[in-house]
Amino acid sequence: MSEPLNQRPTRIVVDLDAVGGNLRAIRQRVGVPVMAIVKANAYGHGLVPVARHLVAQGAEQLGVAFVEEGEALRRAGITAPILVLGGILGRQVASLLRNDLEITVSSLDKLRQVEAAAEALGRKAVIHLKVDTGMERIGVHSYSCGPLIEAALASRWCQIKGIYSHLACADDPASPMTALQLERFSEACAHFDRLGAPMPIRHLANSGGVLHFPDTWLDMVRPGIILYGVLPDPDAHRTVELRPALSLISQVVYFKVVRAGHPVGYGATWAPPAGTRVVTVPIGYGDGYPRALSNNGEVLIRGRRRPIVGRLCMDQFMVDLGPDGTAYVEDDVVLIGSQGEETIRVEDVARRAGTIAYEILTRLNERVPREYPGVSQPG
Numbered sequence: 001m002s003e004p005l006n007q008r009p010t011r012i013v014v015d016l017d018a019v020g021g022n023l024r025a026i027r028q029r030v031g032v033p034v035m036a037i038v039k040a041n042a043y044g045h046g047l048v049p050v051a052r053h054l055v056a057q058g059a060e061q062l063g064v065a066f067v068e069e070g071e072a073l074r075r076a077g078i079t080a081p082i083l084v085l086g087g088i089l090g091r092q093v094a095s096l097l098r099n100d101l102e103i104t105v106s107s108l109d110k111l112r113q114v115e116a117a118a119e120a121l122g123r124k125a126v127i128h129l130k131v132d133t134g135m136e137r138i139g140v141h142s143y144s145c146g147p148l149i150e151a152a153l154a155s156r157w158c159q160i161k162g163i164y165s166h167l168a169c170a171d172d173p174a175s176p177m178t179a180l181q182l183e184r185f186s187e188a189c190a191h192f193d194r195l196g197a198p199m200p201i202r203h204l205a206n207s208g209g210v211l212h213f214p215d216t217w218l219d220m221v222r223p224g225i226i227l228y229g230v231l232p233d234p235d236a237h238r239t240v241e242l243r244p245a246l247s248l249i250s251q252v253v254y255f256k257v258v259r260a261g262h263p264v265g266y267g268a269t270w271a272p273p274a275g276t277r278v279v280t281v282p283i284g285y286g287d288g289y290p291r292a293l294s295n296n297g298e299v300l301i302r303g304r305r306r307p308i309v310g311r312l313c314m315d316q317f318m319v320d321l322g323p324d325g326t327a328y329v330e331d332d333v334v335l336i337g338s339q340g341e342e343t344i345r346v347e348d349v350a351r352r353a354g355t356i357a358y359e360i361l362t363r364l365n366e367r368v369p370r371e372y373p374g375v376s377q378p379g
Ligand SMILES: *Cc1c(COP(=O)(O)O)cnc(C)c1O
Pocket: 037, 039, 085, 166, 205, 206, 207, 208, 222, 223, 224, 225, 226, 232
């Protein structure tokens, strides 16, 4: 079968050693088991190869957002425990059970749906109860979770493996919201003691919790973005030694000289004041590289920072080398990552594009092939 995209000069290079090192650094800090979050194609790094590596490096559990992500991991032969974090509909429960995926139960209604499907399949569901302590997203409010906990404990078809909540403001070390959420979560967990039931695995900390709030580590942590070596917020404290894992690299496909005053790109938004040299790079917003970088972004060519000029197109964009700049067709162009002495971090790209690093990483789509140097069978 032909693989038409693999000839592309544009690729994402993922350093799995960095991912493994970040996992070890996180574990060293928290000293509790890690549920490695690999939703959204492992934050753009490639779901299966990253998940496989994290499990091989000792991640106790994986977390994904959607049933389909869990199914993809099972199809790839990954047998580690997987929790589906997102809200689900009743019709999805059977596939969760068939794929041996752990289920988030966020209300009495959902519990009943899970029980019905589990009974129909004759297969016990492994569930994590989801308590809302301040997101107002999915989850039963901490102040009214008693009946759900009692019903789940009484259920013949559900085994309560965990209880969890999600932090809204943990990327800000100064926010008082986290202490409030922790207090509400502790009150929810206290129902188990009150009922004389064994405490399930309590998990609360996302990346911000791992970095800033030791009290939230409890029995397991759920880091996502820091596994990939990126801080959840540019002002987050670097309390864990992290190494970015993703580079985004393309190559020059065209070189030309542009005369003074001759505009570049759609809308003719930029023209050089004097004659200049311009190269074309074959990646655009159709790959998930943000169009907001039009006349705004930077790339590295021959170890130098160079500006993106004109509007970014769907599949390519232009870069100004200046009147004396040199570059040749096939030269590497680094959009995220290092070249020579220079580095462009995903956080820099996010700031210029007016968004967060999470969005830059997860929007890089399947048009861009992922490479895993040093791994022969990336899966
Ligand atoms: C995405 C997610 C995480 C990980 O968040 P990061 O900020 O990337 O660490 C943890 N828990 C839940 C429920 C999530 O949805």
